[in-house]
Amino acid sequence: EVQLLESGGDLVQPGGSLRLSCAASGFTFNTYAMSWVRQAPGKGLEWVSSIDFRGLRTDYADSVKGRFTISRDNSKSTLYLEMNSLRAEDTAVYYCARHKVILKEHFQHWGQGTLVTVSS
């Protein structure tokens, strides 16, 4: 069974930093593309960032480009999202998602999410 378990969400001040993790199990992590998708309170889904299976290709939404960094450690079956210069508008539940296989496929499996709150 595919399992994705996010962690690292917290209350942080504007301008602060946070690192999210997503521990994967139940599949061969190093053969699948992965993404982060977020959902602000009461709002819809917003794609944040994606990474290919090797970690060589990354893509970002304009709203986070230059502030967030996606990475993966295939030896640990873990996906990361390094978040810097956080803003109030980054407040959201952050979901880790596994693509069907490659980047140009949909999000087949989702984690339960971790809440990031940016507030003073």
Next chain:
Amino acid sequence: DIQMTQSPSSLSASVGDRVTITCRASQDIRNSLAWYQQKSEKAPKSLIYFVSTLESGVPSRFSGSGSGTDFTLTISGLQPEDFGTYYCQQYNSYPYTFGQGTKLEIK
């Protein structure tokens, strides 16, 4: 960016009804279209991808159709467990974008 527009934003229907949700893309997305169901802001669940392919385990009352820019999610024979918010998403090009969601309530 490709804009995804869903309609309606919300609807209320009875058990057994046939429900249709539409999704329009601002440009051709070459059938790279998925539908997700989300209940009470829990994790979204993938229902359909490539317009009409059902995920394993998804009941056959769910179906998808369309091409190019216009797509439809149909639930034939609505069940009580089908309440929630439904999102379409294009994955043809970055940034991947979602529709604003359709909230389905069961009468």
